[in-house]
Each structure stands twice: as structure tokens, then as C-alpha cells.
Amino acid sequence: xxxxxxxxxxxxxxxxxxxxxxxxxxxxxxxxxxxxxxxxxxxxxxxxxxxxxxxxxxxxxxxxxxxxxxxxxxxxxxxxxxxxxxxxxxxxxxxxxxxxxxxxxxxxxxxxxxxxxxxxxxxxxxxxxxxxxxxxxxxxxxxxxxxx
Numbered sequence: 281x282x283x284x285x286x287x288x289x290x291x292x293x294x295x296x297x298x299x300x301x302x303x304x305x306x307x308x309x310x311x312x313x314x315x316x317x318x319x320x321x322x323x324x325x326x327x328x329x330x331x332x333x334x335x336x337x338x339x340x341x342x343x344x345x346x347x348x349x350x351x352x353x354x355x356x357x358x359x360x361x362x363x364x365x366x367x368x369x370x371x372x373x374x375x376x377x378x379x380x381x382x383x384x385x386x387x388x389x390x391x392x393x394x395x396x397x398x399x400x401x402x403x404x405x406x407x408x409x410x411x412x413x414x415x416x417x418x419x420x421x422x423x424x425x426x427x428x
Contacts, residue, residue: 283318283319283320284318286320286322287306287318287320287336290320290334290336291303291306291336294360297400298360298364298365298400301365301400301401302358302360302365304401305358305365305367305401306336306358308406308410308413309338309356309358309413310338312410312413312414312417313338313339313356313417316338316339316340316355316356317337317338317339317340317354318336318337318338319336319337319338319353319354320334320335320336320337321334321335321337322334323335333359333360333361333366334359334360335357335358335359335366335368336357336358336359337353337354337355337356337357337358338354338355338356338357338358339354339355339356339417340352340354340355341353341354341355341370341371343370353370354370355369355370355371355416355417356368356369356370356413356416356417357370361397363397363399364397364398364399364400365397365398365399365400365401366395366396366397367395367396367397367409367412367413368394368395369394369395369396369412369413369415369416370394370416371416372393372394372415372416375393375394376393377415378391378392378393378394378396378412379391379392379393381412381415382396382408382409382411382412385405385408386398386404386405386408386409386412387403387404387405387408388403388404389403389404396409396412
């Protein structure tokens with residue numbers, strides 16, 4: 281099964297209202313990042329043991345570890361969790377930036393260094409979430425010398 285099929289199956293496997301919210305977020309992220317690389321991680325390790333929630337990834341980011349090794353990964357992530365939805369914005373150096381900049385205006389969401397977690401889309405200001413995603417994409421492009 282290819283990645284778009286895996287994503288479609290993952291989204292349609294969610295119960296309502298999470299399914300509709302995640303489908304809407306998927307469309308929004310693709311509008312913000314139309315030519316991005318798509319990822320799907322099923323949440324299983326190399327021994328086929330579930331270690332995390334499945335997630336959809338958008339874009340490209342290189343994670344650099346303390347030991348100087350690197351790993352190719354996505355830049356923006358979308359995942360269902362037990363209580364709602366998580367949007368991951370990777371590659372932001374200042375771990376307090378998301379909470380400080382978007383946390384007060386986004387609505388009923390828990391905002392950490394790289395994750396915005398909420399129950400449903402109706403609980404948050406979608407324009408603020410989009411601004412946070414745009415910031416994350418812009419920060420990545422700025423680091424790579426792609427922004428003007």
C-alpha cells in the first residue's frame with residue numbers, strides 16, 4: 281500500500297468527529313505545503329511492536345542528535361491520540377516559542393515546545409493553528425536559506 285492510501289485508511293479509521301477534523305487538517309496542511317513529501321508512520325518499531333500513535337508527516341526535516349548523528353524525518357506531523365488530535369511542528373530551536381506566541385490565542389489546546397494538542401477543531405482558533413504551522417515551515421526554510 282502506498283503512502284497516500286495508508287493516510288486515507290488511517291483518516292477513515294478514526295471515529296467522528298475526529299475523522300472529519302483530521303481530514304480537514306490534512307487538507308489545510310496540504311494547502312499550506314502543496315509540494316511537500318508525505319510520510320506515514322504506523323507507530324510500530326522494527327519488531328512490529330506498537331510504540332507510538334500512528335502519524336502523518338508533511339515536509340522534510342533533519343533531526344540532529346547530541347552525538348552528531350542525523351535522521352531524516354517530517355517537519356509537520358498530525359496524529360490522533362486518546363483524547364483528541366496532536367499537531368507536531370518540528371525544527372523550532374526556541375522550545376518556548378509556540379506556547380509563548382500561539383498558546384494564548386489558540387483556544388482550548390495544550391501547547392508545548394513542538395506539539396499543539398486539542399480535543400476537536402471547534403475548541404481552537406484554526407487561523408492561529410495555521411499561523412503556527414506557517415511559522416514552522418518558514419523557520420525550516422529560513423534555516424535552509426530558502427526564505428527571502
